[in-house]
Amino acid sequence: MTSSSAPSRKALSKIASNRLQKELAEWQLNPPSGFKHKVTDNLQRWVIEVNGAAGTLYANETYQLQVDFPEHYPMEAPQVIFVPPAPLHPHIYSNGHICLDILYDSWSPAMTVSSICISILSMLSSSTVKQRPADNDRYVKNCRSGRSPKETRWWFHDDKQACIAFTFQIASGDRVWASESSHLFHSYRGRV
Amino acid sequence: MESEDEFDMHDAAAESAEDDFYSGGEEDGFDSDDADVADYEFIDNDSDDSDDLISHRHQQNYTILSEGDIRQRQDDDIMRIATVLSISKVAASILLRYYNWSVSKVHDEWFVDEEKVRRAVGLLEEPAVPFPDGREMTCGICFESYPSERLRAAVCGHPFCNSCWAGFLISSTAINDGPGCLMLRCPDPSCNAAVGQDMIYALTSEEDGDKYSRYFIRSYIEDNRKTKWCPAPGCDYAVDFIVGSGSYDVICRCAFSFCWNCTEEAHRPVDCGTVAKWILKNSAESENMNWILANSKPCPKCKRPIEKNQGCMHITCTPPCKFEFCWLCLGAWSDHGERTGGFYACNRYETAKQEGVYDEAEKRREMAKNSLERYTHYYERWATNQASRQKALADLQQMQNVHLEKLSDTQCQPESQLKFILEAWLQIVECRRVLKWTYSYGYYLPEYEHAKRMFFEYLQGEAESGLERLHQCAEKELQIYLNAEGPSKDFNEFRTKLAGLTSVTRNYFENLVRALENGLSDVDSHGTCSRMASSKSLGGGSSRARAGRGKGSTSRSSGPSRNIDDPGHWSCEHCTFANIKPATICAMCQQRR
Numbered sequence: 062m063t064s065s066s067a068p069s070r071k072a073l074s075k076i077a078s079n080r081l082q083k084e085l086a087e088w089q090l091n092p093p094s095g096f097k098h099k100v101t102d103n104l105q106r107w108v109i110e111v112n113g114a115a116g117t118l119y120a121n122e123t124y125q126l127q128v129d130f131p132e133h134y135p136m137e138a139p140q141v142i143f144v145p146p147a148p149l150h151p152h153i154y155s156n157g158h159i160c161l162d163i164l165y166d167s168w169s170p171a172m173t174v175s176s177i178c179i180s181i182l183s184m185l186s187s188s189t190v191k192q193r194p195a196d197n198d199r200y201v202k203n204c205r206s207g208r209s210p211k212e213t214r215w216w217f218h219d220d221k222q223a224c225i226a227f228t229f230q231i232a233s234g235d236r237v238w239a240s241e242s243s244h245l246f247h248s249y250r251g252r253v
Numbered sequence: 254m255e256s257e258d259e260f261d262m263h264d265a266a267a268e269s270a271e272d273d274f275y276s277g278g279e280e281d282g283f284d285s286d287d288a289d290v291a292d293y294e295f296i297d298n299d300s301d302d303s304d305d306l307i308s309h310r311h312q313q314n315y316t317i318l319s320e321g322d323i324r325q326r327q328d329d330d331i332m333r334i335a336t337v338l339s340i341s342k343v344a345a346s347i348l349l350r351y352y353n354w355s356v357s358k359v360h361d362e363w364f365v366d367e368e369k370v371r372r373a374v375g376l377l378e379e380p381a382v383p384f385p386d387g388r389e390m391t392c393g394i395c396f397e398s399y400p401s402e403r404l405r406a407a408v409c410g411h412p413f414c415n416s417c418w419a420g421f422l423i424s425s426t427a428i429n430d431g432p433g434c435l436m437l438r439c440p441d442p443s444c445n446a447a448v449g450q451d452m453i454y455a456l457t458s459e460e461d462g463d464k465y466s467r468y469f470i471r472s473y474i475e476d477n478r479k480t481k482w483c484p485a486p487g488c489d490y491a492v493d494f495i496v497g498s499g500s501y502d503v504i505c506r507c508a509f510s511f512c513w514n515c516t517e518e519a520h521r522p523v524d525c526g527t528v529a530k531w532i533l534k535n536s537a538e539s540e541n542m543n544w545i546l547a548n549s550k551p552c553p554k555c556k557r558p559i560e561k562n563q564g565c566m567h568i569t570c571t572p573p574c575k576f577e578f579c580w581l582c583l584g585a586w587s588d589h590g591e592r593t594g595g596f597y598a599c600n601r602y603e604t605a606k607q608e609g610v611y612d613e614a615e616k617r618r619e620m621a622k623n624s625l626e627r628y629t630h631y632y633e634r635w636a637t638n639q640a641s642r643q644k645a646l647a648d649l650q651q652m653q654n655v656h657l658e659k660l661s662d663t664q665c666q667p668e669s670q671l672k673f674i675l676e677a678w679l680q681i682v683e684c685r686r687v688l689k690w691t692y693s694y695g696y697y698l699p700e701y702e703h704a705k706r707m708f709f710e711y712l713q714g715e716a717e718s719g720l721e722r723l724h725q726c727a728e729k730e731l732q733i734y735l736n737a738e739g740p741s742k743d744f745n746e747f748r749t750k751l752a753g754l755t756s757v758t759r760n761y762f763e764n765l766v767r768a769l770e771n772g773l774s775d776v777d778s779h780g781t782c783s784r785m786a787s788s789k790s791l792g793g794g795s796s797r798a799r800a801g802r803g804k805g806s807t808s809r810s811s812g813p814s815r816n817i818d819d820p821g822h823w824s825c826e827h828c829t830f831a832n833i834k835p836a837t838i839c840a841m842c843q844q845r846r
Contacts, residue, residue, distance in 0.1 A: 076420070079397070080396060084396070133424070136424040137424065169442050170424070170440050171394055171440040171441045171442060172442050176442065
């Protein structure tokens with residue numbers, strides 16, 4: 062109830078900043094296609110530009126992702142949101158919060174910013190309709206005081222009217238991932 | 254079948270009753286030997302009643318487990334699976350955990366499709382990636398390079414450095430997240446290899462290891478369908494229960510007795526659903542109820558509760574009732590005035606109170622007509638019996654810890670010879686519990702079941718007075734011997750009396766419980782009282798059988814259905830009264846045939 066839009070303002074641990082430096086170096090060498098890291102001197106908050114993949118509903122659209130890292134990254138998941146205006150998508154709320162399980166319950170420390178980006182892009186690309194989640198207004202109103210999406214209790218179920226989360230089977234090489242939705246393998250994850 | 258029961262009952266009674274009941278010396282004779290003999294006879298005869306009774310009383314269908322027992326069983330199960338499937342103990346425990354500790358389920362699934370089980374559980378047969386020795390490799394979490402001896406992997410081979418493993422294992426997704434840590438998978442997002450407890454113990458602090466091992470043992474109880482923790486606060490015992498074998502009542506080693514099915518305190522003869530309803534009702538109403546009971550009286554005319562907030566005893570009920578009455582005696586105000594002691598006092602009340610004629614409870618019962626009053630009636634008695642039970646428990650403790658030793662001194666009896674007193678108190682405690690629940694039973698017994706209600710109230714009343722007799726004897730009559738200077742001559746007589754009362758009461762309550770559990774079905778059938786009588790007598794061998802026969806025969810001789818085979822009579826379906834053939838209206842309850 063109290064946190065500001067940036068999750069924890071505690072400085073990164075040594076482990077976290079080492080790891081982020083390595084991730085950044087790898088990113089600069091091999092950026093995931095469709096993404097651009099906006100260079101700042103703040104290692105704890107990354108701002109990333111997303112370009113909708115060609116041939117999808119979001120082709121030629123550009124959005125911004127904001128990634129905030131907690132003190133104990135990567136043991137804890139980063140907070141990832143779209144900077145409004147967020148893309149119109151059944152799992153993205155108008156305040157930028159994203160309903161995607163790997164950002165919350167299914168986070169693993171072996172995931173990276175890069176793998177998150179790819180998951181988000183596949184989520185966008187597989188969408189067949191541009192619309193907000195059914196409970197958008199209620200949810201956004203609840204978050205007005207600047208609540209972090211990590212404080213939300215997300216329900217990942219395949220109920221058509223509610224938020225659905227995708228689990229992506231990411232093959233070992235990230236670059237295998239093309240930006241075309243036809244290549245994406247996704248499955249619904251049911252959680253009661 | 255009726256007659257068979259009768260016959261056996263006589264046998265059992267004749268065999269051992271006399272000497273048992275009158276000897277009084279060997280108190281263990283009540284329960285053990287003779288009872289067993291009797292039981293075998295009951296197994297032979299085909300009565301379901303007696304079968305129930307045996308499983309209830311003599312074959313314990315549950316086992317109490319201490320923490321040591323639990324670990325032992327868990328180890329045994331793991332060992333069994335490891336041996337039969339030729340896998341490691343770590344793998345066996347992962348497998349068992351996945352199948353909720355059911356050894357047979359693991360066997361079934363494994364031998365049907367081992368490959369599928371391995372995939373689901375995350376037990377890979379060979380590594381997904383090679384884990385070469387002696388080479389530098391990159392940790393999949395911190396991305397630093399390490400020589401292979403500083404890296405570890407689960408069966409899948411995905412390498413992570415020791416400190417990242419440690420961080421992962423205690424992170425908020427693992428041990429600090431609760432029992433979920435028992436089902437950890439490799440951190441690699443594409444991999445579902447299970448992480449075993451060997452990794453946990455090797456890589457985390459002792460404290461975290463302990464936490465894990467607590468979750469591990471808890472899981473063995475909580476995820477297993479056959480076991481539950483004892484719900485008493487602070488109790489660490491668990492109960493292993495054989496489902497489908499009679500009564501759900503369990504008595505834990507901590508002395509708490511509870512229902513295994515719903516884990517509320519033991520509540521025979523009431524079923525779990527009714528208990529849940531009753532408890533819900535109480536939690537919703539009890540506060541209101543207590544306040545109303547303490548602060549209000551029902552208007553004698555319209556029964557609405559009235560709170561007195563001004564000094565005068567002259568109460569006028571609110572419209573539309575407008576009845577004027579006296580707060581003290583609840584009589585009409587028109588009867589009051591100078592003759593009754595003036596307007597501010599009520600002599601009728603005072604005199605009646607002095608003479609003991611004034612029975613508030615009686616008056617209340619009279620008024621228990623609307624639902625609130627009706628509920629109050631049952632709730633009050635339920636709560637009173639609960640309180641009496643608590644008191645009896647405390648008295649039992651007191652007896653055990655203080656008085657028994659003293660009594661043993663004054664009466665020159667070894668404490669082992671005084672067990673009958675503790676047994677009496679235990680019986681009182683148990684009876685209070687049963688009696689308490691009969692009030693919840695009574696509340697839910699439909700009003701239209703006229704005959705059943707009458708029968709129920711009769712049984713309940715008998716139970717209550719029987720228990721009073723026992724309570725009186727254990728409390729008041731014992732006092733004489735407690736205060737005595739030296740051995741009393743008639744102490745053995747007292748022993749015989751109290752032990753006898755204990756067993757008679759036990760027998761009566763057991764039969765009461767069973768009659769209520771059967772939904773008082775005896776009332777519907779013909780043979781009403783003779784059934785009840787014979788089941789009473791079957792209450793468990795020896796002295797109990799004898800005592801039961803006594804009760805049984807009284808209710809038989811006075812029972813309305815004794816002539817039920819007599820073709821000249823018909824049995825009223827409402828109250829079971831045997832009416833003469835020509836009558837079309839029951840002489841007892843005025844109901845039409």
